[in-house]
Amino acid sequence: MTSELAYLILSTIILVLGIIVTFWVHNQYHLSIVIPESEPSNRVNLPMISVIIPARNEARNIRRCLVALDSQTYPNLEVIIVDDRSTDTTPRILAEFAAETQSRSQMGASPTFRIVQGSNLPVGWAGKPHALDQGYAVSQGEWLCFIDADTFASPHLITSTFQAARSLEADMLSILTYQELNTFWEKVILPIVFTALSVGFPAERVNDPQKPDAIANGQFILISRAVYQAVGGHKAVRGEIAEDRALAALVKGDGYRLVIGDGRDLARTRMYTSLPEIWEGWTKNIFLGLQDRLWLLALGAIVGLIGALALPLWTMLSFYWALTSGSLLAYLAAAQSIILWTYLLYKRVQVSHAMEISSWYALTLPLGAFLFTLMMFTSAYRVLSGKGVVWRGRTYS
Numbered sequence: 001m002t003s004e005l006a007y008l009i010l011s012t013i014i015l016v017l018g019i020i021v022t023f024w025v026h027n028q029y030h031l032s033i034v035i036p037e038s039e040p041s042n043r044v045n046l047p048m049i050s051v052i053i054p055a056r057n058e059a060r061n062i063r064r065c066l067v068a069l070d071s072q073t074y075p076n077l078e079v080i081i082v083d084d085r086s087t088d089t090t091p092r093i094l095a096e097f098a099a100e101t102q103s104r105s106q107m108g109a110s111p112t113f114r115i116v117q118g119s120n121l122p123v124g125w126a127g128k129p130h131a132l133d134q135g136y137a138v139s140q141g142e143w144l145c146f147i148d149a150d151t152f153a154s155p156h157l158i159t160s161t162f163q164a165a166r167s168l169e170a171d172m173l174s175i176l177t178y179q180e181l182n183t184f185w186e187k188v189i190l191p192i193v194f195t196a197l198s199v200g201f202p203a204e205r206v207n208d209p210q211k212p213d214a215i216a217n218g219q220f221i222l223i224s225r226a227v228y229q230a231v232g233g234h235k236a237v238r239g240e241i242a243e244d245r246a247l248a249a250l251v252k253g254d255g256y257r258l259v260i261g262d263g264r265d266l267a268r269t270r271m272y273t274s275l276p277e278i279w280e281g282w283t284k285n286i287f288l289g290l291q292d293r294l295w296l297l298a299l300g301a302i303v304g305l306i307g308a309l310a311l312p313l314w315t316m317l318s319f320y321w322a323l324t325s326g327s328l329l330a331y332l333a334a335a336q337s338i339i340l341w342t343y344l345l346y347k348r349v350q351v352s353h354a355m356e357i358s359s360w361y362a363l364t365l366p367l368g369a370f371l372f373t374l375m376m377f378t379s380a381y382r383v384l385s386g387k388g389v390v391w392r393g394r395t396y397s
Contacts, residue, residue, distance in 0.1 A: 004329045007321070011333040014314055018340040021303065026347040029198040033207060033261035035164045035175055037156045040073060048076045049158060049222075050141030051111075054131035056084035056118075058149035059093060061270065065149050066097050069111060074158040077111040080139055084118040084131040114138070128218075129234040129243045136233060144228055146221040150270050151177055157266045161222050164261065171256035172223040172248065174216035175263025176203075179355060180270040187357045189278055190271070192304075192368040195351060206248075206260050214252040216260065218244030219269050227256050241284055241389070279375060284389045286379045304373030312366055315341065 040046065051069060055062050062081070069079050083091055094115050101113050116138060118131055132146055143165075145158065165173040179194070181187045205213040221244060231254055237246035252258040272278045315337040322330035348362035382389050 004321075004325075004327060008329045008333050011314070011318065011336050014311075015336040015340050018311070019343055022340075022344050022347055025195060025199055025303070026351070028202050029195075031176065031203045031260075031262040033164075033168070033203075033259060035160055035261045035263045035266060037154070037265060038160045038163050039156070040075060040159050041163065046074070046076045046162075047142035048078060048140055049074060049143045049145055049162060050135075050139035050225075051077060051079045051145045051147055051158070052132055052135035052139060053079070053081045053147050053149055054084055054128050054135070055081055055086060055090055055094070055149045056127060056131070057086050057088045057090060059086075059089040060273075061150045061152075062090055063093050063097060064152055065147070066113070068153040068155075068157075069147075070101060070113075071155045072111060072153065072158050073155050074162065077158060078139070078141060079111050079113045080116060080135045081113070082116045082118050082131040082135045084127055085120070125238045126241050126243065129238050129240060132243075133234040133238075136228070139225075142225050144223050144225055146218065146223075148219045148269070151219045152268045152270075154266050157220075157263075160266055161220070161263065165222055165259070168259050169257055170259040171227040172216065172221065172251045172258050174221045174244070174248070174258075174260045175266065176217055176260070177219050177267040177269040178264040180268055181355060181357055182270070183273055185275040185278055186272065187361045188364045188368045189275075189282075189371055191348075191351050191355055191357070191361070192365075192372045193282060194355075196372070203260050206252075206258065209252075209257065212252070214245070214248040214258055216244040216248035216258070220263065220267055221247070223247075223251070227251060230254065231256075279378075280390060282372075282375050283379045283382070286376050304369045304376065309366075309370070311337075311340070311344075 053062075053065065058065075066079070066081070069077075081094055083094060098113055098115055116134055118134055121127055121130055136144060143162065145161075147153070161173055161175060164170070179190065181190055201213060201215040205211040206215055231247070231250040234243060234247070236250055237243045240246040248258055272281050315334075318330065318333040318337045321327070322334045344365070345362045348365055349359045352359050352361050379389065381387075
């Protein structure tokens, strides 16, 4: 009886802590700043905005990205695409698109598109900062807009974000985009990843000038040219894999206004389409983005292991005990596990609804948490061991 009571007490502690942690983890996403869709309030005397897109082996995405930018309502726009030594059909797609839009651009009927052939990667530089720096070097805009090739704008994206930056007096504005999740592995893993990011970098703290937290979404960043130059631009973060976070930290650290908002109605992103792509992409990001927050990396690993292994084990042991002993205490422990799982799955269903995927994917929580934890350990191991991480065919140590 003593051991059974001890197990019930432990089960009760797990239930209480589980509910507290589940509630806390799923209530960190508070984005009070929502960027509304808007039309240009004044089509004259608007500053030029330079959109800069790094493109390395982006044959799958680049045309869709450019077609979306060709339809922008903002009237004073140049689009610069930096072909970062692509080895796929990206250069051909870029050349074809440039030919299609050249006449319309000359007539002022669409943005001007310019293709920059990227140079070899210098020592000490990461690929994306180098590509963006090359795009900046030929740009003319008073504002710079960095967009990833896998991000697809609504027609009002540039207008809406520029007007929001002005109204919020933001020197650097970044948005969270709508994430397109189409494959099984995307729907299993990425909702876990985005929940973890909301815990690590709560948007309300990022938007509070009094708090040191700083992060940006590299899929879309709008920044004043003057501020970009003042903080040193991408030259100042040349070796950073998570260059978006590094640039945001410079901007906020120097006292400029950093804002991150909800722009899911303005742009869509398709990051990865397969398990190997998800593994490579997030293995790159996780440790390098959290290397100055090792406590958060450890917390994520612990919570991931609990969700993947400890909670299922607790449930199986409780039900095994109840079925084999028929003890009232055993049934109470089993009921406690059901209560926690019900609450946890309810919160994951909410996440699934927010990401517009089937509620059934809430049931894949243990699998997603296990894979996410493996990615965290793999990323940390590769960096700490000196093996480095691989991204776009390049190895960074």
